Amino acid sequence: MTTTSQFNGLPLPAYTLDRQLVIIEGSAEAIELFGDCRIFTDIVDEESLKKAKTLLSSEVLQPKFELNFISRKGELFLADVYGKRSDSGSLSLVVVPKDNQLERVANQLAKLRERLRETDYDLFQEKERTVELLQRVRELSAPYIQLDANRLLVPLFGDLTEEQVQAFSPRLLANIYETRAETVIFDLTAMGKITDGGLQQLADLLQSLTIMGTASIFTGVKPEHAKHLHQMQAKLPMRFLSSLQQVLSSNRWTS
Amino acid sequence: MIQPIQLADLFLEGEDMKALRHIRFFLDQHSRKELFDHLLTPAMYHIGSLWENNEITVADEHLATAICDFVVSAVDNREMAEKGLERKVMVLGPEGEDHYIGLKMVSSLFRDHGWSVKYMGPNLPLPHALEAAEKWQPDVVALSAALVYRLPVLKTYAQAFLALPSKPAVLIGGRAVNVSNVNSLRSTGAMVIQDLSQLELWLKTGEKPRNDYDISI
Numbered sequence: 194m195t196t197t198s199q200f201n202g203l204p205l206p207a208y209t210l211d212r213q214l215v216i217i218e219g220s221a222e223a224i225e226l227f228g229d230c231r232i233f234t235d236i237v238d239e240e241s242l243k244k245a246k247t248l249l250s251s252e253v254l255q256p257k258f259e260l261n262f263i264s265r266k267g268e269l270f271l272a273d274v275y276g277k278r279s280d281s282g283s284l285s286l287v288v289v290p291k292d293n294q295l296e297r298v299a300n301q302l303a304k305l306r307e308r309l310r311e312t313d314y315d316l317f318q319e320k321e322r323t324v325e326l327l328q329r330v331r332e333l334s335a336p337y338i339q340l341d342a343n344r345l346l347v348p349l350f351g352d353l354t355e356e357q358v359q360a361f362s363p364r365l366l367a368n369i370y371e372t373r374a375e376t377v378i379f380d381l382t383a384m385g386k387i388t389d390g391g392l393q394q395l396a397d398l399l400q401s402l403t404i405m406g407t408a409s410i411f412t413g414v415k416p417e418h419a420k421h422l423h424q425m426q427a428k429l430p431m432r433f434l435s436s437l438q439q440v441l442s443s444n445r446w447t448s
Numbered sequence: 449m450i451q452p453i454q455l456a457d458l459f460l461e462g463e464d465m466k467a468l469r470h471i472r473f474f475l476d477q478h479s480r481k482e483l484f485d486h487l488l489t490p491a492m493y494h495i496g497s498l499w500e501n502n503e504i505t506v507a508d509e510h511l512a513t514a515i516c517d518f519v520v521s522a523v524d525n526r527e528m529a530e531k532g533l534e535r536k537v538m539v540l541g542p543e544g545e546d547h548y549i550g551l552k553m554v555s556s557l558f559r560d561h562g563w564s565v566k567y568m569g570p571n572l573p574l575p576h577a578l579e580a581a582e583k584w585q586p587d588v589v590a591l592s593a594a595l596v597y598r599l600p601v602l603k604t605y606a607q608a609f610l611a612l613p614s615k616p617a618v619l620i621g622g623r624a625v626n627v628s629n630v631n632s633l634r635s636t637g638a639m640v641i642q643d644l645s646q647l648e649l650w651l652k653t654g655e656k657p658r659n660d661y662d663i664s665i
């Protein structure tokens with residue numbers, strides 16, 4: 194093989210091949226990149242061989258296609274191949290290695306995308322955790338204190354919202370069922386506002402208590418709670434005492 | 449039900465939402481593992497054949513990969529991750545390896561089985577990977593390579609992980625191990641796993657893959 198004639202001065206790897214793909218001639222760039230080889234398929238990656246053979250042996254040569262090559266240094270890389278068949282049947286090929294700029298940008302994009310997704314996921318997990326904690330806080334906004342065999346004390350803390358009542362109701366009902374408490378005392382001393390939704394849920398809870406045969410007593414009612422609770426009292430059997438002290442010192446209400 | 453070839457077309461056209469809709473429909477009746485084995489992997493391999501037939505270029509493969517990646521992530525079962533806290537797997541590809549769709553599928557399958565997964569992506573330099581493993585102490589390190597030329601470096605990685613004081617198990621998979629002789633990898637003590645079915649079997653029963661198919665004399 195020689196490096197003369199038509200390729201002189203061509204700044205790209207180029208070859209002339211015979212029909213058996215044996216290299217007749219190679220450009221200086223070709224030898225620099227791939228070393229001195231006898232047959233074109235020697236420089237093609239194993240898994241591009243089938244493609245190379247099929248395309249290069251077809252009668253009508255496709256003007257441009259991609260192949261993976263192995264360089265003299267053993268590097269695997271992708272290149273565009275431009276080819277033309279001469280009248281005598283020999284092949285002229287120019288190999289244009291792909292600038293791996295695209296690869297680099299694509300990889301960087303993929304990494305950024307991954308990071309975004311991870312951040313997104315971390316935030317999602319954080320949110321889940323917060324929601325869990327909030328639920329816990331709500332449940333704990335109504336702790337139960339077993340006063341004696343018959344009475345359960347439930348001091349309410351913070352604002353009484355729909356979510357709040359929903360959160361503590363199931364545990365309260367289960368607890369009453371288990372302990373067979375006959376009276377539940379809701380102490381509102383530490384309670385803030387009552388929302389409309391909270392009131393509605395509370396009414397539902399009292400209804401359930403009534404069905405279970407459990408009486409409800411409210412203590413520590415502030416003036417701002419009074420008018421809300423008053424509406425409810427008309428429909429539901431509930432009693433009020435001004436202070437917890439009163440409940441504890443008397444047994445009148447506990448039957 | 450959509451076929452791999454139709455799905456490959458959607459990937460190549462960049463139709464992310466359409467592809468996702470078909471995949472969600474498929475998942476109504478199938479597992480994620482079936483999705484990977486019967487739809488996504490064949491679709492990507494089909495894209496490989498289109499390239500071999502000179503019908504598409506590598507630039508098209510980039511787009512198709514991005515869409516495939518999108519759907520794999522979109523259907524990933526992330527909620528399970530927290531529950532399996534007692535078992536941890538680190539998933540990565542060695543330096544010089546950029547193919548990562550297989551890695552993602554492996555991560556997803558581990559998650560489906562309740563494992564906690566640290567997906568570190570492809571092309572991860574060994575010092576980085578070792579540092580992360582020492583810190584996080586995974587029970588298993590899963591490695592993947594598509595390029596045949598990455599087998600020697602896979603071996604180096606496997607040996608390095610196996611030598612850690614925490615002694616993680618090392619699993620190796622990917623196209624590269626399926627098309628080559630891998631006895632030299634096995635000799636390190638790493639487990640070479642051929643496909644997702646073998647991985648699933650191992651996840652469910654702890655049963656090691658049978659190696660009879662590639663014993664060389």
Ligand code: B12
Pocket residue numbers: 238239240241261269270271484485488489492493495496497506509510513544545546547548549550551553554590591592593594595596597619620621622623626641642643644647
């Ligand atoms: C898409 C693709 C690309 C995309 C990759 C995108 C990405 N980031 O993933 C891009 C365009 C970037 C690309 C680049 C290159 N690619 Co490419 N690529 C492909 C293609 C078409 C499909 C790969 C794929 O996504 N498969 C789908 C996945 C799901 O399959 P999988 O990896 O085999 O994984 C499955 C199993 O193996 C298993 N598994 C995988 N990992 C693990 C791990 C464990 C632990 C277990 C248990 C199981 C397991 O799970 C999966 C489930 O089914 C293949 C063709 C082919 N037939 O594979 C070529 C192919 C792999 N690429 C090839 C080449 C040469 C390259 C490049 C060097 C040049 C190029 N073409 O640009 C670069 C290399 C970049 C680099 N340094 O890594 C050659 C490799 C030849 C060889 N001798 O090894 C192939 C075979 C094409 C070919 N015929 O020439 N490529």
